Amino acid sequence: MSLSCTAFEWYCADAMLVGSMKRTMHLDELIKDWKYDPATLNVRMAKASDGRDVIQMRVDLGLLQLETTGRPDGEKVNGSPSYLEYLQERLLDNPETELDEDECMEVDREFMQFYQRRICWLRLQYFSRAVIDADHTLLLMDVAERVSPDEEWTRSHEQYRPFVLFHRTQAAALGALEQDESGEEAVQAINTGLDAIREFFVRHEADEHYDEDELVVRLVDLRETLRSEYEVGQTLREKLTKAVEQEQYELAAKLRDELNRRESN
Template identity: 50%
Template structure:
């Protein structure tokens, strides 16, 4: 007699939701208890993640994430160092957040993508502050520009949706400068201009500029006025920028 519980078989899901090589496919689905869950189709099936807290749904030591648990510990011991077990859990959380972040970007859930990017960057900062294993730290720091790229992109698209193309363009310009500063701090600024992440952000900015027929933004005009010592014009531009921001 067959004792296999066919309700556990996911054939009906994978058969009705095709995997497309080279394309990230994600969706929000309803769990058996009515809660929303995030699903990503992968070649061998699917990944299912919680939409808030830790993607695997675990609550480490009753905290919403391992990051929050560690931050609470280090509040009382600023000089504490990460244990081997801590490093394993941090690595798990990094991977889970990466999967969820790229799903949010694919679904155009940009605020959630920013949230998960901030979580990842905070984990990286914590690793730098509480570990002496340079190789392990570098294994994460290597991805800091990529996480920042996702965050900059998402922040700009939030500005485009909620405010104006000009705000989105300025967010991209600001983000590019943040990325440039990171490369400079790593003594690799000479590689920045041709870096793929930099090029893609500039391309997005110029695409928005062309699509929405935006010339120089107010902040760009301000920078130009200051650089050319047109201080009266700069003062007027600052007033316009402050008035614009007050209306947001």
């Protein structure tokens, strides 16, 4: 049986494409030149073909490439920059929105993508970017709880909230050190993060385990190390809290004014 001219041309084009794919679509050179080190997180910034910055992560079986803005996979969700923003728009239209199984899997995908990029930002010491991605994940947790089909699926994400807060607090503190060499803002960032983690434990009626939690212990150790290295006494917020506790309201008002002035600056 003979092929028509048009069909034959399509056949040849497909054959050439397959042959081209066999010749060029591999990562041999990249992988050979960048050995995987299981003892560390293998991450680097690179330039894409159009000049944009991308993150590359060397993993045991190959290479991951993540976008630096929007979703890490560079995809849009029904026209929205992320699944989080897509869900927020849906909730505006229908506050009773509830996810089905496939939609839950899409939320899970976004959680994992932002986790991968968050740890890359931390490794690359782009601390403000790590804070932004942590905030995205925390807000996605909040929205996912509203649209969750069952409590078990909600708990599967909520259990990681302290871990995300831990990363966010680390990034906020280390980022603060880059802006304020006195160390006070870094110490305060850790205090703020510890307060958020404590709220999680209280909300889940597990506050008796807060002080012994490994993430809490590590943040407290980091805070006290910073206090010692940078000779940080009480932060402004700590002084304010103490003044309120001791009913020194005039002093508290002055401290609050100073705190507002700093934050506005």
